[in-house]
Amino acid sequence: DLSYGAAIQVLGKLVASSHKGQQFEVHAEDIAVLGPCDVEGYPFHARKTYLPEYVRSFLHFRPRQAKEAAMLRLRSAALMAVHTAFQSQGFFHVHTPILTSNDCEGGGDVFTVKPMKPQAAGKESDKNSEDLFFGRPVYLTVSAQLHLEAIAMSLSRVYTVGPTFRAENCNTRRHVCEFCMVEAEEAFVTSLDTLLQRTEDVVKNVFTSLVNSSNQDVAVITRDAPSGHLETVQAALEKPFIRMTYSECISVLQSARNQKTSLQNIQWGQDLGADHEEYLVKHCGNGGPLFVTHFPSALKPFYMKHSTHQPNTVEGFDLLAPFGGELCGGSLREDDHAVLEERLQNLGIANAFPWYLDLRKYGSAPHGGFGLGFDRMLQYFFAIKNIRDVVTFPRWSNHCSM
Template sequence: MFQVVVKAFSVSLAAPGPRRILLSARHYCEKTPTKVRVSEALSRTELGTNVKVQGWVRSVRPQKTNVFLHVNDGSSLQSLQVVASPELDDPLLTFGSAVEVTGVLKKSPHQRQPVELEAKQIRVVGECNPVDFPFKIKERHSLEYIRQFPHFRCRTNAFSSLLRIRSEATAAIHSYFKDNGFVQIHTPIITSNDCEGAGELFQVEPSGSHIDNENFFSVPAFLTVSGQLHLEVMSGAFSRVYTFGTTFRAENSQTRRHLAEFYMVEAEVSFAQSIEDLTKVMEDMFRSATEHVFAHCVEDVDLFHKHVTPGHRDTVDAMLKNRFPTITYSEAIDILKRSSETFVFPADWGCDLKTEHEKYLVKHCGNIPVFVTDYPYDLKPFYARDNQDHPQHTAAAVDLLVPGVGELCGGSLREERLDLLRARLEEVGLADTYSWYLDLRRFGSVPHGGFGLGFERYLQCILGVESIKDVIPFPRFSRSCVL
């Protein structure tokens, strides 16, 4: 159970203590320097420009004639080399310290870097004791190790690259939907419905003895597990809608694929006539976003594919090169039954596919993403469209299975036929709760369908990262809510 408490408060910030300013004895131009990011400095062609760079020290190397620093501000994987005279060296200038460096951009004599900054002034903004700092210079720490320090791991190369990739992937997905005529909808985080029907909900209640918990919302309220039903409301006025936001599952799970709080990309398409109308959007979005990320985050993606998950680039290239095949659930069960693999869970018709089944199916189909359609009707929620095929009785539902992860997307055509939907809701005892949902079918209903994509699983898929906890800034899972 979650309690939501909002209190007004004030914070008094004391003035920061004095910081050392280290000035070169050499002549320093008084012209106001141009403030630039490290990425801008590295790409700058105007050599001789007087600039100011602010960031964190990634390395310090004092020598007799010069002091060499590498400064990074998070704008790129590559750091900017700073060359300073020995008189600018100081005990405060350490690995991890925050600095402001002013100087002149010059062409670097080394081929590995286009420019370097000849420092005229260095200001230590924030000190850092490298002995106590959990990350050590010149050490490549594992994702599992840096996960122990959620308040510091953004300062490592691997996780800063992940965050830049995550940001670019977010922008790419929004761009795909905008370019294809989708309207973004901000669906609520607090909701009164359980879209999935699995009961894995966090209940929301106000905290405080002066508040009447029972009457705050008048009905039980929960953190959303999906924005789908709200998108279905909007699909009665817009032909294409989507949402991209936080969702929650109260799963007591410690697996590498599950989180209690994660991000979902969800879309709803009105006038959809077949599952193919949905699978086309899923596949096109996957390709568009991945190609965009690989084109705009070259160094960051390479870091993962070369050092974190070697060889994974070939897997992703195969995904982008080949069209995604489609098989039915019944065909999937036949494939599993004919395999020589020994599964922990039986693969019988009517059972839900487990991760081991999903991985085998992906491997069987050439280790590329595969769509599985037409699941048993009883496995799917009340809103999935009844195929009315007897005796199998399946639903017009689809999952996208991908290498290394298993299920990435799940979707279905929605049941738009009022009589069948009413019967289904009555069968599961939800007819009164979802009377508004029935109203959607009574007034201007159209055939429609949609899907949801787990954003963190998508990042796992394209980067090859083993644990979902390593692709989200602050992972939330059972018995862990750090920060």
Template sequence: MFINLIKRKISTASLSEIFKKCNIDQQIKVRGWVKTTRIMKDVIFCDINDGSTGQNLQLVCNKTQKSKLIFGSSIEAKGLLSQTPKGQLEVKVDEIKVIGDCPTQNYPYVARTLYSSEYIRENLHFRSRVSSFNSMIRCRHQLTNIINNYLFNEGFIQIHTPILTSNDCEGAGEVFIVKPDNDDLLKIMKKNKDDPNEKAYFDHKAFLTVSGQLHLEAMAHGLTKVYTFNPAFRAENCKSAVHLSEFYMLELEESFIESLDDVIATITKMFKSVTKEFLDKSIDDVKRINKDNIEERFNWLEKDFKILTYDEAFKIIKENEHKLKTTVNYKDGISKEQEIFLTQDYCKVPCFVIDWPKEQKSFYMRQKKDNMNLVEAFDFLIPQVGEVAGGSVREDNYDILKSKMSSDQSLEWYLNLRKYGSVTTGGFGLGFERYLQYLLDIHSIKDVIPFPRWAHNCQM
């Protein structure tokens, strides 16, 4: 009976809870992975971490426990939570149990060693053992929650848009076709024996979504303010530092929009508010990843964002062509290098490029009434990354939209939105990984997502 009472008094807590509550002189039980050990004359100091915080907890162990304190091993320790003379929390260990041993042979990491992001990326299943990667994941988690809470408070309703879709929203042909990997099933399901396999299951081609925007527009025509936060897929043969084949998109759509200014105001307010809250809540992990020039990197938070027309932006780029490596051509649009030059070197704050030539943008963007060759659209550019979001007012004129659409019947429903109780909608899509990449000053987008997929790479 007495033993059972003692056992009940020993509480199990995450390291995050321990550092927050600081219940000194209490018996506790902790679990985590061994990060480092330091052998002293009389004791062994062992740092463990369970991933709930970037701060390690020091265990004070006797030397008889040395064999259990192997780098990378998962352990459970019981003991008294104490405080060092310098105020650091530590556990004076009475008992240690090895949960999972970690043999050094073939394990990719050793203690007190820094590894390149490329090396860490080679072992995706072990990335969560790297402290800096864990800081990124906690930042990603925090940023996701902040965005969802912000939009909830702003009256936006979350929509789970489909991953499987019958349309290519952007019309660029960069889609992955989906079909069952079962030839017998496809043969049985074909309505016409001459139909291609891609049409056997759904009776038409199906794709992994490149954007949930069109589905959001359908929802906005009855719910007014909607958003989705879903994966998107692009079949691009690109290995750049800002491209992935699978990534997450935050997409907003709002009805009763009057002009592009409304959409720009929405994203500006969100971008500043979310960034401020993120830095307030995640600054410790941000500093663990990169503590250099934080104030300088975010001095734009109290400044106005610049707005340039496409023609103004092109003129600036043309005048500074000697500073750029990429070719400057009006019809080719703005390259990644040119985007970064505009926002980082010229404007020195995030900026919007508006009023694009209609040939360079998607069919659903509304043409300007005073110049039908331009559309009411923007690219939102930020330093280091370039384009992080794109948005527009959607074409609300039935006849104009019909003339811009192909004869493909798969989007007849989209055209009908302009026929029955139509309203003007507008919105944007923001690349979540690019946003996080910028906030954390991480060079490659492949290092801000747990399991990156890009051309010729789809591990696990």
């Protein structure tokens, strides 16, 4: 009954090992099969290598595979490193809601939440209401930012780590519909440079912690990475991240386009595509992370502070990196009540954010923050081709097993 995949109990003595690469070994005195495994029906077999797509089709068994087990341990270690990075700088970890009445990104790519039996949630006369249970439209959160801003006006430095949901019908190697975000908000911040440095420090601290404390799992997870990838990442993270403005990036991309590269044409005011981001990281970021700052205000959400020294741009940034693409986005927040109110009115959404305006009306302080994609960060560190192999139970368009 002792077969591959079985759960066993081994009783014996732990002794020093004479084999290279291991300190100890167990001299077994008794072996008991606690949970037999039918090898005929089990989708995995000993000493066989499987493509990620095949392994991904058995998500309930995938954690048993050596590579996925290593990823799970690395995720745990990376999460602890995130906490250490923020706690050492005086940040408080807080919890923010998954259910929210806010769509702070304003893109409309949200999942709406409704009870399965609406008649049980309200009166008979309420059945035509758009949302019976809460009395208003409610969504799965796309970001904890707005709630963090409210807490930052009390605790000054706060962060959270939690699930985020985007109803994006993007079937790419960098997109899933549910992912983990590390979000931070800090009061009394008046310079974008402060946020850039804070972001850079967190990324570097997490990577350093992983390679120093989890080297065996790192070796397993990077077995299929391009040769020298880990050394390239380490070298890149030992230097300051390159910083470029959006306008500088557009000039670089237009010059490249004029040299007959395969890049899509782009003009000032247009958003960067995936091919543009990859080109910039490769040719401007020295193969490492690259900050792009001061995007056109028309491309960014209402809450970003507009720049006073670069017209029609915001005091915001994206952090780009190989494999993961956009790892992080952040900005200084608009803290002037009158300016923010006018902006919301122009967008026709002032009635949706009365409490957000109140934060500016009563005791506001300059502040800023960022959201870091936890999964994409690991994707970059370890050259994982598809984010679905970083997330333990990935969900994407037309796929939500288990």
